[in-house]
Amino acid sequence: MDQESSILLDENGQGGGQRRESPGGKQRTYALVLGLTTFVIGLLTGVFVGTRNTDGFVSSFRGEIEETAVTLISTTALETGEGRAALVLDELSPEEIRAVSAKVVERLSAASSSKNQKNKNQPYLVGVNAVEWETPRKAEVLAFLDGETKEVPKRYARATVARPETADVMVFRVGPISGTRKAPSVGEEFEALYGDGEIPIAKMPPDICDESLSELIAATMEGLRPVLEPVFPRMIPFFEDTYKPEEVGTVFGFPIFPDLKSTPESRVMMVKFFWIRDGKAFNNGMWMHPTPLVFQTNHTMVKGGEEGPFVSAIYWCGRGPFGTVQDVLDAKIDCEWEVPAASDGSSEAWDTPIERGAVEEKKKVKGKKKRTFSVSAPEGTNGRYVKWKGWEFFVTQRLSTGMSVWDIRFRGKRIVYELSLQESAAIYGGGQGDQTYYLDTAMTGMGQITGIVRPGVDCPEDAVTFWNSAWVYGEFPRGFFGDPMEAFSRESGCIFELDTGTALWSHVDQSRKGKTMGISRKSLIVRAISNSGNYDYIASAIFDIDGSLHFEMRLAGMAETRWIHQKVNAWEADFSTLIHSHLAAPMHTHYINVKVDLDIGQPDKNGIHVMRSLSGYPQAAKEAGALEPLEPLASKYIVEDIVKKEGPGNSTVVPDPHRPAVWRVISMDQKTADQRTALCKEESSWSCYPGYALVASETVRNTLPDDHPLSKMIGFAKYTMAFTKQHDDEQRSSTPFDTYAPQNRTGGISVDVYLEDGESLEGADVVAWATLAHEHIPRSEDAPLISNYPVRLSVLPWNYFPRHAAMEP
Template sequence: MMVEGKMNPLAKWALVLLGLLSLILNIVLIGIHSSRAPKCSRERIHPLRGRHDDRTLVFADLTREEYMKVQQYLLKQKDLAISTSQITKPSENFLFLIELSLPKKAEVLAYLDEKGTKPVREATAVVFHGAKGYIKEYVVGPLDNPTYHRDVTKERYQVDVPINARPVTIGEYVLVFRFFETEIFSKLEKLLRESFGVDKKKTLNAFEQMPRGVRSGDRKTWVSFFRDMSGMYIHPVGFEILLNHESLNMSQWRIEKLFYNGKYFDSVEELQRAYDNGSVKKIVYKESPDYGSLKPRSKPLQIGPQQFYSEGARYSVSNNHVLYLDWSFAFGLSSLTGMKVFDVRFKGERIAYELSVQEAMSVYGSVTPGMIITKFLDSSIGIGRFAHELVRGVDCPYQATYVDTYRYIDAPLPVRFRNSICIFEHNMGQPLRRHFADFFHNNFGGMANSALVFRTITAIGNYDYMWDFIFYQSGSVEVKVHATGYISSSYLLPGSKTHGHQVAENVLGNIHTHFINFKVDLDILGE
């Protein structure tokens, strides 16, 4: 027993020593092997084929400092008497938008080709003159020290633009929701509780339909109500109202129609009477499954494939200028229309002066009133306005280059949107060209299909549009848009299925069509 007691500690020490020797040997072997293995380089190994050009700043979006200079200049103009508060009333003057005013193409080309002077840098400012009943667009400049503002409304549109043509601002939305509370929710408490479960803790979310009427000058908006849940757009409740908000004074607003479970009513009181006397089929509240949740329903087994640049990136971004192999272009992001590129060159030759998003339109069909009329024109809300931060590894690869943008639209100050543009080179998953010869000659030739992707994603209500401009090594450019997010739905009623498909209990996915418009200004072998 004494011998065994002495041997056990010795055996333990021997095992520890062997373990340490094994660990040291493994570290040495790993070090030797890793020194032989190829390493990813953060720095570019091969030189770029072109050089960045600061002249492309002629296309650059306004900086935060430029936005502030324009705002401060306009605030000093006593004849404008404008407000920058987000809760400005419709009857007051409001500075709604500031963004770059592009100079004339001929002036820009002369400057880029070193034949002319640098164009004056200017901004466009949109002011809602609620006190006078019209909308004005002003060109303000020069941006380094603004000294003038010029009314260009007639020049651009050939008509005076009435105040009712304005989009709904945050200030007006504040009034709209206050109106709903006093004129609808407070008067229909019993109906809202029994039909939709509305109480102090639960409410309904409003989703407005467009256009706001069928004639010029109309400002009547159908508003559909949805459950306050994740992905509210697929939780309709069967209740809609037509709000007339033509007047700049909220006290003159009125509800023109209500729609409840397939029937129309001319007033809140008429709906209340029909509900109380049982002349309308009641919707009975029932808890809805959270099928619109964005939370993952299962854990991924492992991390998916990742992209990396083994010899550093083959592209470069400086200010608003991009170089990629034989390509070069300038870029920007309009609050109203979205992403745009200018002075697109391949092997030094300009092939396009401008390539830009212009409009995203969707047209719906339904038996419910809001969807019957709906034709969304997203530029009227602002496409680029909703280009939010992109998520690394989901929206774009981890190693993409991310660019911040500043915007001034319906805000008291310019707003910074971090990482709202991404740029990356991407293997497209199939060869650009290839051939295997097994007749007469046995050989193979192929070329990997890598391309540069310039991307933004705009989340406009229920839809997320992923916008890509793709630059291929072959000298071709692809313009691509992919729609994701949520469908827009309506409450399932008799006859609804002729206008869509049932996607959940009492939920219709409405038939609709998307139209996407781009501007392409090609300069092939000259202007």
């Protein structure tokens, strides 16, 4: 491994300090290996054997925009002044990940990844969140942030380890981590966070770098050769004597789709096969060309009784399931699949993206541009401390869950302690056992496989960037690589001011001249890009000068598709729409879950205030005779309520268009109310208590039955919003351990579980879990690439300021 890597800032904010190691620059020779995450199953021929060169894999854009883009601040300054959040709330640096991994390897005699196992019983670090930062206790962080103590909360990591010999998975707390981000030292604490056997190994997180299915897939393909070769002539790399990819393309398998037949003892996944014309357009071309070959693998994993893996079902040309290879051969199916009329990347392409009219990437902005925001960070920190027009906050990128914004303050007052992406899930319809589903934080991580932002395309040319740590990456067509001992960093996020071209507030004076008044809306945007294979996720936190903030997720990428033929599987049209010849795109729903830990005034004196809009005859107005002039006509009116306790139906929101409502997190501190205007002296006037409302743009909920395994996996998706009492052990809305056998929840990590205990929410520290959902019924225009579409959560001041905050001096 060489030193071509992300460049640390020097005292001027320029790239020029010591470099972080990454897998960039140096060439290694890899013979192709089949595996769980090797996209091209069986590419064992010399065609794809060669060198791996990751030059340019890590961008060197940092510091090129402007000398003072990021101010380098010392640890001493942080301990005594603003920006302390950078010390305690940043994700692990690559150096910290490597140090923690080394500690785990040493302590447990473990392998750093499944590919490095010396024998099948050796424990190993597993999953895209194998090593990640442990969120510290909130009370300790607040005491440090608010200057009540100079003691910096201790920094720990969590390490997830698969233990084949005991057939379980264990999560360890490792640390404390001291020293600097560049030169960390890991302490000797090593605490198991679950009981032995509590998490069966069959429920371990997906491991996209695993290769344990290689021999099974190779043997199955060889057994099916008599039926495959006539349909896919010269296309299958397993059959080296006939393989001619330059003539007819390649058929390859992608073995990473979890299957609902999984149990805590048996791990079941689907292997789906695709066709591509040109290997250079691998991930861009495959999603438009599914083949009618799918099979399921089953790997029984119990202590002292491992079985498999073995093929448990085969689907061939719309028929099945077949129990064995011989069953497929005996069926003598005349398969209707034909070589697709695929493009060659020309201007007439329909199946691969074309950057027609694309903005040219610009890597350097000459001269200095005046910025209205400032960005600072300690040396070696991925995240950034930002200040802009009354706002200040710290942003970082979590390995598994993605972008997190911490300690958000407006005009010196904390509004939100944590605004963070929690989950991105997608649930598909399907037949023949193919109910595809993804829990992206577990499959690929929302902060692992990230894009390197391109100035002038992903962000404006004068944006300031921030970084994420990672160790997983795809190298097509060779597959995925990943080892936390080789962690690196990517330039995956950016910060910039955007003139939206609209008014924040405006009014026409109605005079003959038709003059308008108002101010332009200029927002501060913090953006991060994640990828989960076929889909991309562009997360943005948006700050406005009226004290409002928004979380927006733009969904992008390529639709998942299936082969369809009217004579064979016309029933696929019940689940999909036809978007091209013999090409069906299944309907599916995206569920983006966002955590909003609001702190309005004193954190433990918050509550939830609901204002409902009804139609009818309000009692007080009726008794006062105020309704008589219009009787018997009904009127719209407001009903206010305070949510007493947690629970479904109490602190959960499923919007009803016939009964619209506003849900606010408010300060229930009487002193806060008394400090407001005279209008707020009445105890019954809850509207006068300051707060922030949460408003979602799209309000689709999970339509599967509540007892469906996938409904248990993403319990948060039953609601547009759910409010719970803050607890340090209720950090996430989902868990990677529920990707397999989701009907058996793991570790009590679910919004459903958080709601069950019915705790009081009056005078409590309140957390909102907001689900931004989108029902995607595909269209032909989704080929080959979907137009980016947004879902949004707005966090709005509601009776927080005495007037429009943008008009205040």
